[in-house]
Amino acid sequence: MMNALEMWSNLGSVMAGLMFAWAMFKQYFPPQLRAHIEAYAQKAVGYVYPYIHIKFPEFAGERLERCEAYAAIQNYLSATATARAKRLKAESVKDSQSLVLGMDENEEVVDEFEGVKLRWSSRLVVSQNSTFSFYNSSKDTRFYSLTFHRSHRALITGSYIKQVLEKGKAVAADNRQRKLYTNNLSSNWHYYKSTKWSHVAFEHPATFDTLAMEPSKKREIMNDLLKFRRGKEYYKRIGKAWKRGYLLYGPPGTGKSTMIAAMANFLNYDVYDLELTTVKDNTELRKLLIETSEKSIIVIEDIDCSLDLTGQRKTKKQEKDDDEEKEDPVKKMAKDREDSKDSKVTLSGLLNFIDGLWSACGGERIIVFTTNFVDKLDPALIRRGRMDKHIEMSYCCFESFKVLARNYLGVESHPLFTTVRRLLEETKMAPADVAENLMPKSDDEDEEACLKGLIGELEKAKEDARKKSEEEEEEKKAAAAAAAEAEATAATRAMAEKEGQQKLSEGCAKEVKENGFR
Numbered sequence: 001m002m003n004a005l006e007m008w009s010n011l012g013s014v015m016a017g018l019m020f021a022w023a024m025f026k027q028y029f030p031p032q033l034r035a036h037i038e039a040y041a042q043k044a045v046g047y048v049y050p051y052i053h054i055k056f057p058e059f060a061g062e063r064l065e066r067c068e069a070y071a072a073i074q075n076y077l078s079a080t081a082t083a084r085a086k087r088l089k090a091e092s093v094k095d096s097q098s099l100v101l102g103m104d105e106n107e108e109v110v111d112e113f114e115g116v117k118l119r120w121s122s123r124l125v126v127s128q129n130s131t132f133s134f135y136n137s138s139k140d141t142r143f144y145s146l147t148f149h150r151s152h153r154a155l156i157t158g159s160y161i162k163q164v165l166e167k168g169k170a171v172a173a174d175n176r177q178r179k180l181y182t183n184n185l186s187s188n189w190h191y192y193k194s195t196k197w198s199h200v201a202f203e204h205p206a207t208f209d210t211l212a213m214e215p216s217k218k219r220e221i222m223n224d225l226l227k228f229r230r231g232k233e234y235y236k237r238i239g240k241a242w243k244r245g246y247l248l249y250g251p252p253g254t255g256k257s258t259m260i261a262a263m264a265n266f267l268n269y270d271v272y273d274l275e276l277t278t279v280k281d282n283t284e285l286r287k288l289l290i291e292t293s294e295k296s297i298i299v300i301e302d303i304d305c306s307l308d309l310t311g312q313r314k315t316k317k318q319e320k321d322d323d324e325e326k327e328d329p330v331k332k333m334a335k336d337r338e339d340s341k342d343s344k345v346t347l348s349g350l351l352n353f354i355d356g357l358w359s360a361c362g363g364e365r366i367i368v369f370t371t372n373f374v375d376k377l378d379p380a381l382i383r384r385g386r387m388d389k390h391i392e393m394s395y396c397c398f399e400s401f402k403v404l405a406r407n408y409l410g411v412e413s414h415p416l417f418t419t420v421r422r423l424l425e426e427t428k429m430a431p432a433d434v435a436e437n438l439m440p441k442s443d444d445e446d447e448e449a450c451l452k453g454l455i456g457e458l459e460k461a462k463e464d465a466r467k468k469s470e471e472e473e474e475e476k477k478a479a480a481a482a483a484a485e486a487e488a489t490a491a492t493r494a495m496a497e498k499e500g501q502q503k504l505s506e507g508c509a510k511e512v513k514e515n516g517f518r
């Protein structure tokens with residue numbers, strides 16, 4: 001029996017022989033003949049060789065664009081297989097917030113799917129072209145190669161590759177640097193490139209953990225968001241576009257904008273902050289919205305102030321004015337000029353976008369309106385189906401205070417909490433004001449000092465509210481007294497007039513009686 005050393009040396013000789021034959025073959029055979037021989041050789045090998053290779057190049061197409069599949073496989077392997085690879089390569093990938101760890105060139109890993117083993121290898125083919133060019137620095141090509149037994153062809157080319165691409169895209173989405181977009185003035189739009197939105201990295205630190213809100217309400221919103229995110233199949237089944245509208249309403253400083261940031265961080269979505277007052281008309285609105293990407297939250301803050309969306313239905317006076325304009329061309333021109341200065345996005349334009357166009361775009365999208373005055377909004381805008389969930393952001397309750405105390409002071413409980421609780425039940429203070437009072441003003445201000453400061457402010461707010469309600473009560477009383485007095489004066493005057501009338505008619509009657517009609 002051959003010993004191991006002998007076997008290796010024999011194998012080495014065979015390899016050396018093969019390499020020599022290959023070099024001779026490349027040197028002495030003309031390229032066309034070589035291609036023929038190679039094709040036949042591959043066919044012959046195919047009869048006996050039981051494995052299939054699939055190649056996923058990094059760049060493809062006429063313009064050599066980066067292939068989505070390559071990127072997805074890179075992400076998939078970075079998340080699943082690199083734990084097993086020994087040589088890794090760290091790359092910074094566009095739009096990714098951290099480095100992507102991939103296999104180094106010519107490294108291999110084994111993956112398993114439904115009990116079937118398959119092999120991924122990362123390959124780099126170095127260009128043979130040694131001519132110097134100013135324009136093309138490298139013709140090296142990278143690709144991933146997947147190898148598996150031909151008996152599993154259907155399984156691998158069907159389900160396995162599909163799940164690799166899906167998982168890879170999900171990893172990319174999680175690792176993506178999210179963006180905050182704001183709309184540009186249409187005068188700065190260029191038709192040949194996408195300039196409707198400007199963006200910066202979205203790095204708001206708010207999360208549902210740091211959001212001060214009643215825990216049960218918070219949980220309800222989080223569950224609603226999760227249900228929406230997982231609802232692709234559900235929305236498809238019920239024939240509804242995959243979108244959801246939220247209306248956040250409440251007084252200033254109660255956390256509406258903070259909630260939007262927490263939602264975006266929770267879902268890992270981009271945020272499109274749409275400033276409606278700079279949008280000229282419904283057409284522009286449509287163009288802007290069609291350019292938003294999926295997995296995004298489209299935000300219209302202070303919807304009541306953005307436009308006159310509160311009451312688009314014409315009042316009697318507007319109808320009369322319109323009739324007059326139809327008759328008077330000068331008036332009409334003046335009105336047109338006035339209108340062209342203002343934004344002309346209308347309620348119906350916005351509703352069409354929510355119901356129609358947006359639904360056709362597909363992809364998961366959330367739209368959020370915020371307002372301080374929910375009663376001012378047109379009911380058509382906020383009816384269920386358009387704004388599916390109405391969330392009231394209200395003044396600070398004790399539960400919310402506890403979250404803020406944990407965030408700002410790092411305390412879970414304190415003897416002064418009882419006083420804070422009583423005062424919060426007796427007076428209204430927005431979380432923004434509570435938070436402001438919990439922030440130490442100097443280095444030597446400890447948690448007790450901050451809590452005392454807050455208690456002082458709450459007592460002051462309570463006193464102010466008491467005074468205000470007293471003043472209002474006084475004003476009401478004064479108004480009632482004035483009304484009563486005016487009523488009494490009017491009654492006296494009426495009485496006097498009546499008496500005067502009576503006297504006059506009595507006098508007349510007497511005169512007639514004495515003198516008769518003349």
Ligand SMILES: Nc1ncnc2c1ncn2[C@@H]1O[C@H](COP(=O)(O)OP(=O)(O)OP(=O)(O)O)[C@@H](O)[C@H]1O
Nearest residue numbers: 210211212251252253254255256257258431432435
């Ligand atoms: N519920 C909350 N939880 C945590 N922090 C809050 C909350 N509400 C307000 N704050 C703090 O107060 C600041 C202002 O809050 P925010 O801008 O979210 O209020 P808003 O409701 O959007 O007000 P406005 O109606 O004026 O736009 C935030 O930066 C945050 O620090």
Ligand SMILES: [Mg+2]
Nearest residue numbers: 256257301370
């Ligand atoms: Mg706000």
